[in-house]
Amino acid sequence: MLxxxxxxxxxxxxxxxxHASVLxxxxxxxxLVGPNGCGKSxxxxxxxxxxxTEAGEIEHPRRRIAHVAHG
Numbered sequence: 557m558l559x560x561x562x563x564x565x566x567x568x569x570x571x572x573x574x575h576a577s578v579l580x581x582x583x584x585x586x587x588l589v590g591p592n593g594c595g596k597s598x599x600x601x602x603x604x605x606x607x608x609t610e611a612g613e614i615e616h617p618r619r620r621i622a623h624v625a626h627g
Contacts, residue, residue, distance in 0.1 A: 557582055558603070558621075563612035565598055572598055576612070 558580040565573045572595030580586045588596040601607040603614055604621065 557615070557617065558586070559613075559615040560603075561613045561615070563602070563614060564610045565595060565602060565607075566610050567595070567598060582617070 558578070560576055560578040563573055563576045564571070578586075588600060590596055598607060602609050603616065605614075
């Protein structure tokens with residue numbers, strides 16, 4: 557299960573996510589879609605533990621989270 561609880565992410569002075577909550581059950585596939593610069597990569601970095609959130613919690617199993625690296 558992937559759970560985002562009241563997550564806030566800010567880059568510079570720009571608020572990307574404020575009090576966001578999401579629940580994805582085991583076996584579900586979730587995609588992040590949106591225009592360039594909207595915060596998809598930032599959110600994914602936070603889910604992977606590569607970036608700290610300003611607020612909230614991110615919980616996920618220690619199993620595989622698949623992604624395609626961008627160059």
